[in-house]
Amino acid sequence: MLVDDHPAFRKGMAALIESQPDLRVVAEAGDGAKALEIYRRNKPDVVLMDLRLPGMGGVEAIMAIRKEFNDARVIVLTTFDMDEDIFRAIQSGAKSYLLKDTPDDELANTIRAVYEGKEILPGKVAERLARRRQRADLSQREMEVLQLLIKGRSNKEISVSLFITEDTVKAHLKTLFNKLNVKDRTEAAINAVRLGIVHLQ
Amino acid sequence: MLVDDHPAFRKGMAALIESQPDLRVVAEAGDGAKALEIYRRNKPDVVLMDLRLPGMGGVEAIMAIRKEFNDARVIVLTTFDMDEDIFRAIQSGAKSYLLKDTPDDELANTIRAVYEGKEILPGKVAERLARRRQRADLSQREMEVLQLLIKGRSNKEISVSLFITEDTVKAHLKTLFNKLNVKDRTEAAINAVRLGIVHLQ
DNA sequence: GGAAAAATTACCCAAACAGGTAGGTGATTA
DNA sequence: TAATCACCTACCTGTTTGGGTAATTTTTCC
Secondary structure (H helix, E strand, O other): OOOOOOOOHHHHHHHHOOOOOOOOOOOOEHHHHHHHHHHHOOOOOOOOOOOOOOOOHHHHHHHHHHHHHHHHOEEEEEOOHHHHHHHHHHOOOOOEEEOOOOOHHHHHHHHHHHHOOOOOOOOOHHHHHHHHHHHHOOHHHHHHHHHHOOOOOHHHHHHHHHHOOOOHHHHHHHHHHHHHHHOOOOHHHHHHHHHHOOOOO | OOOOOOOOHHHHHHHEEEEEEEOOOOEEEHHHHHHHHHHHHHHHEEEEOOOOOOOOHHHHHHHHHHHHHOOOEEEEEEEEOOOHHHHHHHHHOEEEEEEEOOOHHHHHHHHHHHHOOEEEOHHHHHHHHHHHOOOOOOOOHHHHHHHHHHHHOOOHHHHHHHHHHOHHHHHHHHHHHHHHHHHHHHHHHHHHHHOOOOOOO
Protein backbone atom coordinates (compact mmCIF):
# COMPACT_ATOMS: atom_id res chain seq x y z
CA MET A 1 0.00 0.00 0.00
CA LEU A 2 1.29 3.42 -0.95
CA VAL A 3 0.62 6.55 1.10
CA ASP A 4 1.79 9.83 -0.42
CA ASP A 5 0.05 13.07 -1.21
CA HIS A 6 1.52 13.39 -4.70
CA PRO A 7 -0.40 11.37 -7.27
CA ALA A 8 2.49 11.52 -9.69
CA PHE A 9 4.85 10.04 -7.15
CA ARG A 10 2.41 7.28 -6.27
CA LYS A 11 1.98 6.46 -9.91
CA GLY A 12 5.72 6.23 -10.52
CA MET A 13 6.36 4.27 -7.35
CA ALA A 14 3.54 1.90 -8.20
CA ALA A 15 5.10 1.26 -11.59
CA LEU A 16 8.47 0.53 -10.00
CA ILE A 17 6.95 -1.87 -7.53
CA GLU A 18 4.78 -3.64 -10.08
CA SER A 19 7.86 -4.22 -12.19
CA GLN A 20 8.96 -6.72 -9.53
CA PRO A 21 7.37 -10.10 -10.15
CA ASP A 22 6.62 -10.77 -6.47
CA LEU A 23 5.38 -7.31 -5.46
CA ARG A 24 2.06 -5.65 -6.11
CA VAL A 25 0.37 -2.40 -5.12
CA VAL A 26 -3.04 -3.23 -3.72
CA ALA A 27 -4.04 0.19 -2.39
CA GLU A 28 -3.11 3.86 -2.36
CA ALA A 29 -3.94 6.81 -0.11
CA GLY A 30 -3.24 10.51 -0.34
CA ASP A 31 -3.47 11.45 3.33
CA GLY A 32 -3.29 9.96 6.82
CA ALA A 33 -6.99 9.61 7.50
CA LYS A 34 -7.63 7.83 4.21
CA ALA A 35 -4.61 5.65 4.87
CA LEU A 36 -6.18 4.22 8.01
CA GLU A 37 -9.54 3.74 6.35
CA ILE A 38 -8.08 2.00 3.33
CA TYR A 39 -5.76 -0.08 5.49
CA ARG A 40 -8.81 -1.47 7.29
CA ARG A 41 -10.35 -2.54 4.03
CA ASN A 42 -7.30 -3.97 2.31
CA LYS A 43 -4.99 -5.21 5.07
CA PRO A 44 -1.92 -4.78 2.90
CA ASP A 45 1.21 -6.82 3.73
CA VAL A 46 3.40 -3.73 3.80
CA VAL A 47 2.73 0.03 3.86
CA LEU A 48 5.03 2.59 2.23
CA MET A 49 4.33 5.87 3.99
CA ASP A 50 5.43 9.43 3.36
CA LEU A 51 5.72 11.53 6.51
CA ARG A 52 4.61 14.87 5.13
CA LEU A 53 0.91 14.46 4.60
CA PRO A 54 -1.91 16.99 4.65
CA GLY A 55 -4.09 16.82 7.76
CA MET A 56 -3.00 13.91 9.93
CA GLY A 57 0.78 13.62 9.55
CA GLY A 58 2.58 10.43 8.66
CA VAL A 59 3.67 9.68 12.22
CA GLU A 60 0.11 10.01 13.49
CA ALA A 61 -1.10 7.79 10.66
CA ILE A 62 1.42 5.11 11.58
CA MET A 63 0.33 5.24 15.20
CA ALA A 64 -3.33 5.07 14.27
CA ILE A 65 -2.80 2.07 12.03
CA ARG A 66 -0.63 0.22 14.51
CA LYS A 67 -3.05 0.88 17.32
CA GLU A 68 -5.65 -1.18 15.49
CA PHE A 69 -3.29 -3.55 13.76
CA ASN A 70 -0.21 -4.06 15.86
CA ASP A 71 1.30 -6.36 13.29
CA ALA A 72 1.18 -3.69 10.57
CA ARG A 73 4.48 -3.43 8.75
CA VAL A 74 5.21 0.14 7.76
CA ILE A 75 8.17 1.48 5.81
CA VAL A 76 8.69 5.22 5.92
CA LEU A 77 9.63 6.62 2.54
CA THR A 78 10.35 10.30 2.63
CA THR A 79 12.39 13.09 1.12
CA PHE A 80 13.69 14.43 4.37
CA ASP A 81 16.12 12.78 6.66
CA MET A 82 15.68 14.83 9.75
CA ASP A 83 16.76 13.27 12.98
CA GLU A 84 13.57 13.89 14.83
CA ASP A 85 11.32 12.62 12.06
CA ILE A 86 13.28 9.40 11.87
CA PHE A 87 13.12 8.97 15.59
CA ARG A 88 9.41 9.57 15.86
CA ALA A 89 8.63 7.33 12.93
CA ILE A 90 10.61 4.43 14.39
CA GLN A 91 9.15 5.11 17.82
CA SER A 92 5.67 4.92 16.41
CA GLY A 93 6.39 1.51 14.99
CA ALA A 94 7.84 1.90 11.52
CA LYS A 95 10.06 -1.01 10.55
CA SER A 96 12.27 0.84 8.13
CA TYR A 97 13.04 4.36 6.99
CA LEU A 98 14.12 4.99 3.43
CA LEU A 99 14.75 8.13 1.43
CA LYS A 100 12.78 8.58 -1.74
CA ASP A 101 15.88 8.46 -3.88
CA THR A 102 16.78 4.97 -2.69
CA PRO A 103 17.70 2.75 -5.66
CA ASP A 104 14.91 0.52 -6.94
CA ASP A 105 16.51 -2.77 -6.00
CA GLU A 106 17.24 -1.69 -2.47
CA LEU A 107 13.67 -0.55 -2.13
CA ALA A 108 12.34 -3.87 -3.37
CA ASN A 109 14.64 -5.78 -1.06
CA THR A 110 13.57 -3.69 1.89
CA ILE A 111 9.91 -4.36 1.14
CA ARG A 112 10.63 -8.09 1.06
CA ALA A 113 12.67 -7.97 4.25
CA VAL A 114 10.01 -6.04 6.14
CA TYR A 115 7.34 -8.39 4.85
CA GLU A 116 9.34 -11.22 6.38
CA GLY A 117 9.27 -9.42 9.71
CA LYS A 118 12.69 -7.85 9.69
CA GLU A 119 13.53 -4.33 10.79
CA ILE A 120 16.02 -2.78 8.46
CA LEU A 121 17.65 0.64 8.54
CA PRO A 122 20.25 2.00 6.10
CA GLY A 123 23.54 2.86 7.76
CA LYS A 124 23.12 6.59 7.30
CA VAL A 125 19.72 6.54 8.95
CA ALA A 126 20.82 4.30 11.80
CA GLU A 127 23.64 6.73 12.46
CA ARG A 128 21.30 9.67 12.73
CA LEU A 129 19.05 7.67 14.98
CA ALA A 130 21.97 6.91 17.25
CA ARG A 131 22.92 10.57 17.38
CA ARG A 132 19.35 11.42 18.30
CA ARG A 133 19.40 8.89 21.11
CA GLN A 134 22.57 10.40 22.53
CA ARG A 135 20.81 13.67 23.02
CA ALA A 136 18.69 13.44 26.12
CA ASP A 137 15.05 14.11 25.40
CA LEU A 138 13.55 17.40 26.25
CA SER A 139 11.02 17.45 29.03
CA GLN A 140 7.48 18.61 28.34
CA ARG A 141 8.17 22.00 29.81
CA GLU A 142 11.40 22.48 27.93
CA MET A 143 9.54 21.69 24.75
CA GLU A 144 6.99 24.39 25.50
CA VAL A 145 9.73 26.92 26.17
CA LEU A 146 11.45 25.92 22.96
CA GLN A 147 8.26 26.29 20.95
CA LEU A 148 7.82 29.84 22.20
CA LEU A 149 11.48 30.62 21.75
CA ILE A 150 11.13 29.69 18.11
CA LYS A 151 8.27 32.09 17.74
CA GLY A 152 10.74 34.80 18.67
CA ARG A 153 9.35 35.39 22.13
CA SER A 154 11.51 36.96 24.85
CA ASN A 155 12.03 35.34 28.23
CA LYS A 156 9.52 37.74 29.73
CA GLU A 157 6.90 36.88 27.11
CA ILE A 158 7.53 33.18 27.55
CA SER A 159 7.11 33.52 31.31
CA VAL A 160 3.73 35.21 30.83
CA SER A 161 2.54 32.59 28.35
CA LEU A 162 3.45 29.74 30.67
CA PHE A 163 2.36 31.44 33.90
CA ILE A 164 5.81 31.09 35.48
CA THR A 165 8.46 33.60 36.46
CA GLU A 166 11.16 34.79 34.15
CA ASP A 167 13.73 33.11 36.38
CA THR A 168 12.12 29.77 35.76
CA VAL A 169 12.19 30.36 32.05
CA LYS A 170 15.88 31.04 32.32
CA ALA A 171 16.37 27.85 34.30
CA HIS A 172 14.67 25.85 31.57
CA LEU A 173 16.74 27.59 28.94
CA LYS A 174 19.92 26.65 30.75
CA THR A 175 19.13 22.95 30.66
CA LEU A 176 17.80 23.36 27.12
CA PHE A 177 21.04 24.88 25.89
CA ASN A 178 22.95 22.07 27.52
CA LYS A 179 20.82 19.35 26.00
CA LEU A 180 20.96 20.88 22.55
CA ASN A 181 24.64 21.64 23.03
CA VAL A 182 24.34 25.29 22.03
CA LYS A 183 25.34 28.51 23.69
CA ASP A 184 22.41 30.85 23.11
CA ARG A 185 18.78 31.10 22.06
CA THR A 186 19.50 31.84 18.43
CA GLU A 187 21.60 28.74 18.03
CA ALA A 188 18.98 26.77 19.92
CA ALA A 189 16.28 27.94 17.52
CA ILE A 190 18.31 27.11 14.44
CA ASN A 191 19.35 23.69 15.69
CA ALA A 192 15.88 22.78 16.82
CA VAL A 193 14.59 23.54 13.36
CA ARG A 194 17.45 21.79 11.62
CA LEU A 195 17.11 18.68 13.72
CA GLY A 196 13.37 18.70 13.15
CA ILE A 197 12.54 18.95 16.85
CA VAL A 198 10.05 21.61 15.90
CA HIS A 199 8.64 22.36 12.49
CA LEU A 200 8.27 25.84 11.10
CA GLN A 201 4.89 27.25 10.07
CA MET B 1 11.52 17.56 -20.53
CA LEU B 2 11.43 16.51 -16.89
CA VAL B 3 14.09 17.43 -14.36
CA ASP B 4 13.77 15.84 -10.93
CA ASP B 5 16.11 13.78 -8.82
CA HIS B 6 13.54 11.13 -7.93
CA PRO B 7 13.16 8.51 -10.64
CA ALA B 8 9.80 7.44 -9.25
CA PHE B 9 8.45 10.95 -9.48
CA ARG B 10 9.71 11.34 -13.04
CA LYS B 11 8.13 8.09 -14.00
CA GLY B 12 4.76 9.04 -12.57
CA MET B 13 4.85 12.53 -13.97
CA ALA B 14 5.82 11.17 -17.38
CA ALA B 15 2.83 8.86 -17.31
CA LEU B 16 0.52 11.75 -16.42
CA ILE B 17 1.87 13.88 -19.22
CA GLU B 18 1.80 11.12 -21.81
CA SER B 19 -1.84 10.53 -20.98
CA GLN B 20 -2.54 13.86 -22.66
CA PRO B 21 -2.86 13.41 -26.42
CA ASP B 22 -0.92 16.54 -27.29
CA LEU B 23 1.89 16.25 -24.75
CA ARG B 24 4.94 14.05 -24.77
CA VAL B 25 8.03 13.60 -22.58
CA VAL B 26 11.08 13.73 -24.82
CA ALA B 27 13.81 13.82 -22.19
CA GLU B 28 14.53 13.44 -18.49
CA ALA B 29 17.34 14.53 -16.20
CA GLY B 30 18.13 13.81 -12.55
CA ASP B 31 20.31 16.83 -11.77
CA GLY B 32 21.11 20.33 -12.97
CA ALA B 33 24.26 19.58 -14.93
CA LYS B 34 22.62 16.76 -16.86
CA ALA B 35 19.60 18.98 -17.45
CA LEU B 36 21.69 21.49 -19.39
CA GLU B 37 23.48 18.80 -21.33
CA ILE B 38 20.29 17.02 -22.28
CA TYR B 39 18.56 20.29 -23.09
CA ARG B 40 21.26 21.01 -25.65
CA ARG B 41 20.65 17.70 -27.36
CA ASN B 42 16.85 17.63 -27.28
CA LYS B 43 15.72 21.26 -27.33
CA PRO B 44 12.45 20.42 -25.61
CA ASP B 45 9.50 22.81 -26.02
CA VAL B 46 8.98 23.08 -22.26
CA VAL B 47 11.02 22.09 -19.21
CA LEU B 48 9.47 20.98 -15.93
CA MET B 49 12.09 21.61 -13.28
CA ASP B 50 12.33 20.73 -9.61
CA LEU B 51 14.33 23.24 -7.55
CA ARG B 52 15.92 20.86 -5.08
CA LEU B 53 18.52 19.03 -7.10
CA PRO B 54 21.82 17.46 -6.11
CA GLY B 55 24.86 19.45 -7.19
CA MET B 56 23.78 22.44 -9.26
CA GLY B 57 20.47 23.63 -7.84
CA GLY B 58 17.36 24.21 -9.90
CA VAL B 59 17.77 27.98 -10.03
CA GLU B 60 21.31 27.66 -11.30
CA ALA B 61 20.17 25.11 -13.87
CA ILE B 62 17.48 27.48 -15.14
CA MET B 63 20.00 30.28 -15.45
CA ALA B 64 22.47 28.05 -17.25
CA ILE B 65 19.88 26.88 -19.73
CA ARG B 66 18.49 30.33 -20.38
CA LYS B 67 21.94 31.77 -20.83
CA GLU B 68 22.42 29.55 -23.84
CA PHE B 69 18.80 29.42 -24.95
CA ASN B 70 17.03 32.60 -23.99
CA ASP B 71 13.78 31.35 -25.43
CA ALA B 72 13.74 28.31 -23.14
CA ARG B 73 10.39 27.89 -21.45
CA VAL B 74 10.78 26.53 -17.93
CA ILE B 75 8.06 25.65 -15.47
CA VAL B 76 9.17 25.19 -11.88
CA LEU B 77 7.49 22.22 -10.27
CA THR B 78 8.39 21.82 -6.66
CA THR B 79 7.18 20.68 -3.26
CA PHE B 80 8.07 23.84 -1.44
CA ASP B 81 6.50 27.19 -1.79
CA MET B 82 9.02 29.37 -0.10
CA ASP B 83 8.94 33.01 -0.97
CA GLU B 84 12.58 33.32 -1.82
CA ASP B 85 12.68 30.22 -3.99
CA ILE B 86 9.74 31.46 -6.01
CA PHE B 87 11.34 34.83 -6.41
CA ARG B 88 14.69 33.51 -7.53
CA ALA B 89 13.13 31.05 -9.92
CA ILE B 90 11.03 33.71 -11.61
CA GLN B 91 14.01 36.09 -11.59
CA SER B 92 16.10 33.51 -13.36
CA GLY B 93 13.53 33.24 -16.09
CA ALA B 94 11.01 30.58 -15.14
CA LYS B 95 7.63 31.18 -16.77
CA SER B 96 5.54 29.47 -14.16
CA TYR B 97 5.79 28.00 -10.69
CA LEU B 98 3.60 25.10 -9.70
CA LEU B 99 3.46 22.90 -6.64
CA LYS B 100 3.82 19.20 -7.16
CA ASP B 101 0.34 18.50 -5.92
CA THR B 102 -1.24 20.62 -8.62
CA PRO B 103 -4.14 18.75 -10.24
CA ASP B 104 -3.34 17.00 -13.50
CA ASP B 105 -5.53 19.13 -15.71
CA GLU B 106 -4.15 22.37 -14.36
CA LEU B 107 -0.66 21.06 -14.93
CA ALA B 108 -1.44 20.13 -18.52
CA ASN B 109 -3.05 23.49 -19.16
CA THR B 110 -0.05 25.29 -17.73
CA ILE B 111 2.29 23.35 -19.98
CA ARG B 112 0.21 24.32 -22.99
CA ALA B 113 0.00 27.96 -21.94
CA VAL B 114 3.73 28.22 -21.36
CA TYR B 115 4.41 26.52 -24.67
CA GLU B 116 2.35 29.26 -26.30
CA GLY B 117 4.57 31.86 -24.68
CA LYS B 118 2.43 32.84 -21.74
CA GLU B 119 3.63 33.41 -18.20
CA ILE B 120 1.22 31.98 -15.74
CA LEU B 121 1.28 31.98 -11.95
CA PRO B 122 -1.33 30.53 -9.61
CA GLY B 123 -2.91 33.13 -7.34
CA LYS B 124 -1.30 31.78 -4.19
CA VAL B 125 2.15 31.96 -5.73
CA ALA B 126 1.60 35.42 -7.22
CA GLU B 127 0.59 36.60 -3.78
CA ARG B 128 3.75 35.34 -2.18
CA LEU B 129 5.77 36.88 -4.95
CA ALA B 130 4.12 40.23 -4.30
CA ARG B 131 4.86 39.95 -0.60
CA ARG B 132 8.45 39.22 -1.41
CA ARG B 133 8.68 42.29 -3.61
CA GLN B 134 7.37 44.45 -0.80
CA ARG B 135 10.27 43.51 1.36
CA ALA B 136 13.29 45.52 0.32
CA ASP B 137 16.17 43.33 -0.72
CA LEU B 138 19.05 42.78 1.59
CA SER B 139 22.36 44.27 0.58
CA GLN B 140 25.35 42.02 0.05
CA ARG B 141 26.77 42.90 3.41
CA GLU B 142 23.53 42.38 5.23
CA MET B 143 23.30 38.97 3.63
CA GLU B 144 26.75 38.07 4.93
CA VAL B 145 25.82 39.19 8.42
CA LEU B 146 22.61 37.21 8.22
CA GLN B 147 24.43 34.07 7.10
CA LEU B 148 26.73 34.25 10.11
CA LEU B 149 23.87 35.12 12.42
CA ILE B 150 22.17 31.93 11.35
CA LYS B 151 25.24 29.97 12.24
CA GLY B 152 24.71 31.19 15.78
CA ARG B 153 27.62 33.63 15.79
CA SER B 154 27.71 36.55 18.21
CA ASN B 155 28.19 40.14 17.07
CA LYS B 156 31.80 39.95 18.14
CA GLU B 157 32.41 36.78 16.15
CA ILE B 158 30.67 38.20 13.11
CA SER B 159 32.81 41.32 13.28
CA VAL B 160 35.98 39.20 13.29
CA SER B 161 34.79 37.07 10.38
CA LEU B 162 33.99 40.11 8.24
CA PHE B 163 37.00 42.21 9.36
CA ILE B 164 34.81 45.04 10.59
CA THR B 165 34.09 46.46 14.05
CA GLU B 166 31.33 45.21 16.27
CA ASP B 167 29.61 48.58 15.95
CA THR B 168 29.31 48.08 12.22
CA VAL B 169 27.83 44.66 12.73
CA LYS B 170 25.25 46.23 14.99
CA ALA B 171 24.48 48.85 12.39
CA HIS B 172 23.86 46.17 9.79
CA LEU B 173 21.69 44.27 12.21
CA LYS B 174 19.56 47.33 12.82
CA THR B 175 18.73 47.74 9.15
CA LEU B 176 18.36 43.99 8.83
CA PHE B 177 15.79 43.81 11.60
CA ASN B 178 13.89 46.64 9.98
CA LYS B 179 13.86 45.04 6.56
CA LEU B 180 12.79 41.68 7.91
CA ASN B 181 10.36 43.39 10.24
CA VAL B 182 11.56 41.57 13.34
CA LYS B 183 12.73 42.73 16.73
CA ASP B 184 15.72 40.55 17.51
CA ARG B 185 18.28 38.15 16.10
CA THR B 186 16.38 35.00 16.98
CA GLU B 187 13.31 36.14 15.11
CA ALA B 188 15.51 37.24 12.24
CA ALA B 189 17.08 33.79 12.03
CA ILE B 190 13.74 32.01 12.12
CA ASN B 191 12.15 34.27 9.54
CA ALA B 192 15.10 34.11 7.21
CA VAL B 193 14.89 30.34 7.25
CA ARG B 194 11.13 30.27 6.90
CA LEU B 195 11.13 32.71 4.00
CA GLY B 196 13.90 30.72 2.36
CA ILE B 197 16.32 33.66 2.32
CA VAL B 198 18.92 31.27 3.57
CA HIS B 199 18.82 27.50 3.54
CA LEU B 200 19.87 25.37 6.45
CA GLN B 201 22.70 22.84 6.09
C1' DG C 1 29.63 65.88 -11.58
C1' DG C 2 26.40 65.18 -8.15
C1' DA C 3 22.69 62.56 -5.79
C1' DA C 4 21.60 58.41 -3.56
C1' DA C 5 22.54 54.12 -1.44
C1' DA C 6 25.63 51.14 0.97
C1' DA C 7 29.15 50.45 4.14
C1' DT C 8 31.69 51.94 7.79
C1' DT C 9 32.76 53.68 12.55
C1' DA C 10 31.59 55.74 16.95
C1' DC C 11 29.25 56.64 21.42
C1' DC C 12 25.68 56.21 24.96
C1' DC C 13 22.13 53.80 27.39
C1' DA C 14 18.84 50.58 28.86
C1' DA C 15 17.11 46.17 28.42
C1' DA C 16 17.73 41.38 27.68
C1' DC C 17 20.36 37.58 28.21
C1' DA C 18 23.41 33.74 30.01
C1' DG C 19 25.99 31.55 33.82
C1' DG C 20 26.61 30.35 38.47
C1' DT C 21 24.82 28.96 42.75
C1' DA C 22 21.26 27.51 45.86
C1' DG C 23 17.12 25.92 47.37
C1' DG C 24 12.13 24.18 47.42
C1' DT C 25 8.18 21.02 45.78
C1' DG C 26 5.88 16.86 44.15
C1' DA C 27 5.89 12.55 41.52
C1' DT C 28 8.14 8.38 40.18
C1' DT C 29 11.13 4.81 40.81
C1' DA C 30 14.81 1.72 42.62
C1' DT D 1 12.77 4.76 52.31
C1' DA D 2 16.02 7.01 49.57
C1' DA D 3 17.16 8.65 45.26
C1' DT D 4 16.09 10.71 41.07
C1' DC D 5 13.88 13.80 38.11
C1' DA D 6 10.98 17.49 36.43
C1' DC D 7 9.65 21.73 37.75
C1' DC D 8 9.79 25.88 40.06
C1' DT D 9 11.89 30.16 42.35
C1' DA D 10 15.50 33.46 43.71
C1' DC D 11 19.70 36.31 43.57
C1' DC D 12 23.99 38.01 41.68
C1' DT D 13 27.18 39.13 37.97
C1' DG D 14 29.02 40.17 33.75
C1' DT D 15 28.12 40.12 28.84
C1' DT D 16 25.39 40.73 24.87
C1' DT D 17 22.18 42.95 22.58
C1' DG D 18 19.18 46.56 20.49
C1' DG D 19 17.81 51.51 19.93
C1' DG D 20 19.00 56.24 19.13
C1' DT D 21 21.88 59.46 16.86
C1' DA D 22 25.53 61.02 14.05
C1' DA D 23 29.15 61.26 10.84
C1' DT D 24 32.61 59.61 7.22
C1' DT D 25 33.86 57.12 3.18
C1' DT D 26 32.96 54.39 -0.77
C1' DT D 27 30.26 52.82 -4.40
C1' DT D 28 26.74 53.17 -7.58
C1' DC D 29 23.78 55.25 -10.59
C1' DC D 30 21.69 59.07 -13.31
